[in-house]
Amino acid sequence: MSLNLKPLGDRVVVQPKKAEEKTNSGIFLPSTANKERPISGVVVAVGTGKVADNGTKVSMEVKVGDNVIYTEYAGTEIKVSDEKYLIMRESDILAIN
Amino acid sequence: MSLNLKPLGDRVVVQPKKAEEKTNSGIFLPSTANKERPISGVVVAVGTGKVADNGTKVSMEVKVGDNVIYTEYAGTEIKVSDEKYLIMRESDILAIN
Amino acid sequence: MSLNLKPLGDRVVVQPKKAEEKTNSGIFLPSTANKERPISGVVVAVGTGKVADNGTKVSMEVKVGDNVIYTEYAGTEIKVSDEKYLIMRESDILAIN
Amino acid sequence: MSLNLKPLGDRVVVQPKKAEEKTNSGIFLPSTANKERPISGVVVAVGTGKVADNGTKVSMEVKVGDNVIYTEYAGTEIKVSDEKYLIMRESDILAIN
Amino acid sequence: MSLNLKPLGDRVVVQPKKAEEKTNSGIFLPSTANKERPISGVVVAVGTGKVADNGTKVSMEVKVGDNVIYTEYAGTEIKVSDEKYLIMRESDILAIN
Amino acid sequence: MSLNLKPLGDRVVVQPKKAEEKTNSGIFLPSTANKERPISGVVVAVGTGKVADNGTKVSMEVKVGDNVIYTEYAGTEIKVSDEKYLIMRESDILAIN
Amino acid sequence: MSLNLKPLGDRVVVQPKKAEEKTNSGIFLPSTANKERPISGVVVAVGTGKVADNGTKVSMEVKVGDNVIYTEYAGTEIKVSDEKYLIMRESDILAIN
Numbered sequence: 001m002s003l004n005l006k007p008l009g010d011r012v013v014v015q016p017k018k019a020e021e022k023t024n025s026g027i028f029l030p031s032t033a034n035k036e037r038p039i040s041g042v043v044v045a046v047g048t049g050k051v052a053d054n055g056t057k058v059s060m061e062v063k064v065g066d067n068v069i070y071t072e073y074a075g076t077e078i079k080v081s082d083e084k085y086l087i088m089r090e091s092d093i094l095a096i097n
Numbered sequence: 098m099s100l101n102l103k104p105l106g107d108r109v110v111v112q113p114k115k116a117e118e119k120t121n122s123g124i125f126l127p128s129t130a131n132k133e134r135p136i137s138g139v140v141v142a143v144g145t146g147k148v149a150d151n152g153t154k155v156s157m158e159v160k161v162g163d164n165v166i167y168t169e170y171a172g173t174e175i176k177v178s179d180e181k182y183l184i185m186r187e188s189d190i191l192a193i194n
Numbered sequence: 195m196s197l198n199l200k201p202l203g204d205r206v207v208v209q210p211k212k213a214e215e216k217t218n219s220g221i222f223l224p225s226t227a228n229k230e231r232p233i234s235g236v237v238v239a240v241g242t243g244k245v246a247d248n249g250t251k252v253s254m255e256v257k258v259g260d261n262v263i264y265t266e267y268a269g270t271e272i273k274v275s276d277e278k279y280l281i282m283r284e285s286d287i288l289a290i291n
Numbered sequence: 292m293s294l295n296l297k298p299l300g301d302r303v304v305v306q307p308k309k310a311e312e313k314t315n316s317g318i319f320l321p322s323t324a325n326k327e328r329p330i331s332g333v334v335v336a337v338g339t340g341k342v343a344d345n346g347t348k349v350s351m352e353v354k355v356g357d358n359v360i361y362t363e364y365a366g367t368e369i370k371v372s373d374e375k376y377l378i379m380r381e382s383d384i385l386a387i388n
Numbered sequence: 389m390s391l392n393l394k395p396l397g398d399r400v401v402v403q404p405k406k407a408e409e410k411t412n413s414g415i416f417l418p419s420t421a422n423k424e425r426p427i428s429g430v431v432v433a434v435g436t437g438k439v440a441d442n443g444t445k446v447s448m449e450v451k452v453g454d455n456v457i458y459t460e461y462a463g464t465e466i467k468v469s470d471e472k473y474l475i476m477r478e479s480d481i482l483a484i485n
Numbered sequence: 486m487s488l489n490l491k492p493l494g495d496r497v498v499v500q501p502k503k504a505e506e507k508t509n510s511g512i513f514l515p516s517t518a519n520k521e522r523p524i525s526g527v528v529v530a531v532g533t534g535k536v537a538d539n540g541t542k543v544s545m546e547v548k549v550g551d552n553v554i555y556t557e558y559a560g561t562e563i564k565v566s567d568e569k570y571l572i573m574r575e576s577d578i579l580a581i582n
Numbered sequence: 583m584s585l586n587l588k589p590l591g592d593r594v595v596v597q598p599k600k601a602e603e604k605t606n607s608g609i610f611l612p613s614t615a616n617k618e619r620p621i622s623g624v625v626v627a628v629g630t631g632k633v634a635d636n637g638t639k640v641s642m643e644v645k646v647g648d649n650v651i652y653t654e655y656a657g658t659e660i661k662v663s664d665e666k667y668l669i670m671r672e673s674d675i676l677a678i679n
Binding site: 414415416417418426440441442444445446449450457459478479481482483484485 | 586587588589590591593595627630633634635636637658659660661662663664669
């Protein structure tokens with residue numbers, strides 16, 4: 001499905017994984033007492049990158065289709081055709097898996 | 098209608114969408130417990146861009162006519178001919194849709 | 195009337211509009227529950243601009259005579275010949291109208 | 292009277308005006324409910340300027356003899372021959388009048 | 389075992405040492421009253437490095453296989469095949485041992 | 486007396502003046518209600534200067550032998566041969582007198 | 583004794599002096615009411631230096647063998663062969679003595 005949404009700056013749109021606790025590659029995302037819970041999702045749109053202090057664009061590390069791990073409270077939630085998405089900054093993403 | 102208003106720096110003027118919960122392109126903007134609610138609007142004026150730390154202008158990503166999604170508390174409200182507008186920074190805009 | 199006052203850096207001197215709620219160009223400035231109230235005024239003096247992190251001057255966007263909109267708590271108040279003025283930073287100005 | 296005091300960096304030494312409420316050029320400095328009170332004084336010594344992030348000196352805008360307006364809580368107080376002076380940063384000065 | 393996980397920016401993936409209190413090289417990591425407890429682990433994945441303010445990549449100091457010491461609350465915990473890992477920033481690592 | 490102490494970065498070592506309230510050049514340092522009390526001392530050692538954001542050294546403004554005024558809570562106290570000294574940053578020094 | 587520990591970035595490893603209150607060069611480190619107590623130690627390992635905002639390495643001021651003075655709460659404590667060490671940033675070091 002194509003998502004008509006172009007995130008600004010270093011933002012990305014991520015579709016969270018359904019209520020499973022394992023990523024495709026077998027990574028388990030536990031709920032730990034004193035740490036934020038990591039969440040798994042897939043990148044569906046990427047911005048053009050943020051602007052460095054000297055005015056140059058910094059290119060993005062993630063690309064559409066990447067499976068990513070991010071922290072629980074990252075991003076703003078939107079819904080398209082009953083599917084939930086999050087618009088977050090690339091810096092909210094911990095790793096590609 | 099022409100709006101006689103030139104936002105300063107990286108600010109934009111956005112006209113919020115009326116009390117509908119779906120954007121033109123079918124994006125639903127839900128109210129989520131622990132996250133800020135996203136709002137949809139259209140850009141009616143753009144500033145010339147902010148100045149980077151090295152003194153150069155950073156060009157704007159949005160342009161007049163763009164449909165945008167921004168967070169609930171962004172911007173300062175003004176009214177022109179009974180229409181409500183918001184003056185906000187481009188960084189308050191999450192995505193173009 | 196000439197105002198003998200040279201604001202420093204990126205500061206400007208603004209003469210607030212009297213207790214009307216509409217700007218010259220018909221913009222209404224409402225008092226909104228959870229947002230700062232915008233105020234209208236005219237620029238009567240401008241500084242030479244702030245210095246960027248690399249030591250170069252950043253030129254000002256506003257000029258004497260500009261009608262501007264700024265937020266309620268911006269600036270420090272002074273009085274000249276019974277007229278009220280505000281010394282504020284250019285970044286406190288939202289837009290030229 | 293000569294003041295044997297060389298302020299460091301972007302600091303200046305200012306001699307506050309006596310308990311009058313008007314500056315030389317007729318500017319009245321009112322006490323406003325929710326804003327800091329502006330104070331008038333004369334610059335008696337200036338530093339060589341602060342160092343920008345790229346290591347270059349930024350030259351000062353004010354010079355000895357300038358009448359300046361600054362906010363109430365700016366600076367550290369010293370006394371020379373029973374006269375009160377304030378050592379403050381140039382950024383605490385709002386305007387030259 | 390190969391870990392299919394690519395940390396973003398200046399992040400690294402570290403596998404904490406089991407509940408021993410000594411590192412391989414004989415360093416003891418005590419629990420001190422008013423200081424954070426240091427923890428020992430081994431680096432299993434490294435990001436490509438963070439981007440400096442002028443837009444250039446800063447290369448990483450640690451590499452896969454390094455034994456490292458980091459502070460108690462560093463990172464976000466994930467699990468792969470019942471093994472616990474932490475995704476943290478390189479700046480959370482105190483030393484290689 | 487020679488003090489075997491090399492302050493790091495932009496730090497200086499200052500020997501505070503004894504419990505007199507006037508500096509050599511006749512500056513009186515009053516205790517003011519809502520402002521930090523200024524203190525007088527003499528510089529006995531200077532660091533090589535701090536490093537600017539672009540990696541270059543910023544040379545020091547003060548030199549050994551300078552009489553300086555600094556604020557009450559500046560620095561860390563040490564004692565050499567029963568004499569009290571303070572290690573502080575040059576930015577804690579208000580002026581040379 | 584050789585310490586197998588390579589601190590990262592601008593960190594150093596310092597071995598605190600035993601419970602004496604005087605440094606080798608006769609500097610006494612008093613406990614002062616409203617100031618942090620200075621502590622004396624010897625540098626046993628140094629990092630390669632931090633990275634400036636423009637991406638260049640800043641070389642370290644201290645070297646192995648330097649006697650240094652640092653503040654009481656600096657660093658993270660580790661133990662090697664019953665000896666106590668601290669891993670701290672070079673900026674936590676006040677002076678070489």
